[in-house]
Amino acid sequence: MSDKSDWGDWTDAFYADVDAQLTERVLDRFAPDGEIVFGNNPPAIGHDAVRELLENLRAALTGMRHEWCNRWQVTPTTLVLEARVHYLTRGGAEVILPTVTVIGRGPSALITSLRVHIDAAPLFAALDAEAVAAQEVTG
Numbered sequence: 001m002s003d004k005s006d007w008g009d010w011t012d013a014f015y016a017d018v019d020a021q022l023t024e025r026v027l028d029r030f031a032p033d034g035e036i037v038f039g040n041n042p043p044a045i046g047h048d049a050v051r052e053l054l055e056n057l058r059a060a061l062t063g064m065r066h067e068w069c070n071r072w073q074v075t076p077t078t079l080v081l082e083a084r085v086h087y088l089t090r091g092g093a094e095v096i097l098p099t100v101t102v103i104g105r106g107p108s109a110l111i112t113s114l115r116v117h118i119d120a121a122p123l124f125a126a127l128d129a130e131a132v133a134a135q136e137v138t139g
Contacts, residue, residue, distance in 0.1 A: 007073050010109075011081065015066050021058045027051055031110040039120045060127055063088040069098075079103045087123050091130035095123045 017025040027047055035045040036053055044053040070082040081101045088094050097118055104113040 007079055008071070011071065011079065019063070019065050021054075021061070021063070023051060023054045023058065026054060029111055030114075031106055031108065031112050034111045035113055037113075037115045039116065039118050060090065061087055062090055077105050085118075089123075089126050089130055091126075091133070093126045093130065095126050097123060 014026070014029055017029075027050060030047060030050055033046055034050065035043045036050050037043045038053065044050045065086040066081075067084040067086065068081065069084065070080075072080045074080055079102070081099075081103070083099050083101070084096055085099050086094055086096050097120065099116055099118040101117065102113070102115045103111060106112045
């Protein structure tokens, strides 16, 4: 796991699955007690909670794409990623947000911790606006 090319290949494959919203393939890379912390939300710990978080995100979006700015291997088991994430809502809005993600992997190379540092308020505002517009149409 200390080889930088391993992290690069691993990151590319992992985020291809994240961007394709392939929940089970993403979960396959998490330790059973692995966690995701997204923004200021409470941690989702364990496969069931991580699955729920990913499925909720998938239900709100038609797609996402990570545009890498920087990648730093901090230790053999810790990676820091800087990206601009392009979120595409079900209503067709594209919301681009800067993020920094810290990923920790255990001895088995499975994710033990994935912490997404993001201000998701613009994404939630776009989703809320779409929900209000849809209610007005059906209401």
